[in-house]
Amino acid sequence: METPKFYKLIRSKRKTIALGITADATLVVRAPHNTSLSYIERLLSKKMGWIQRTVARVMSRPRTPPREFVDGESFLYLGKTHKMRIDKNASKPIAFKSGFILNTKDKTRVRNLIINWYKAEAKRKISERVEWCARRYGISFKSIKITSAEKRWGSCGTSGNLNFSWRLIMAPTSVIDYVIIHELAHLEHKNHSKAFWNSVKVMYSSYEKAKNWLKRNEGTLTI
């Protein structure tokens, strides 16, 4: 049976208790300041069925195994895996022709070269898609910034600044488009209200598929 790794108790001014399971299968309990520990423990044993089902679901999600940065290893780009080859005679430090070709064996350097390549590709590809979507739906934005956020795929700052994580470049284009549309819709609706989701749906009718893909596969968008 799947049990959570441990549980984390967060007390606040809230009025009710809420249970949640994080992406690394940790049980998080949010409770009001005055709720007793024995009450929380009783609630947890009552909810054990739900907790175990949710932990099992989170643990069955795909994950990238720890990296070694060696010849023959695969890396994701736009949702597809591509082999990485090390060729000491390659003229450029990093090149991409259906697969990655790097001219160094130094693991730290390999990692940095791939990350920098991802960042540059993210900037190019995401900017291109944002501009296309914004033009198509008549939305204006101010700027696009590429961040190193690990789970915050996109965010929308005040006055039309859009931020996207470079890690998104590992995801399929349909998923990148969903995150872009999500942030463009936030330019009009600052919350996740019904009107917000309606506006996402108008721009991207099958967004739910991409949204679910991201939730299930976010553990693969790592290096």
Ligand SMILES: [Zn+2]
């Ligand atoms: Zn949002």
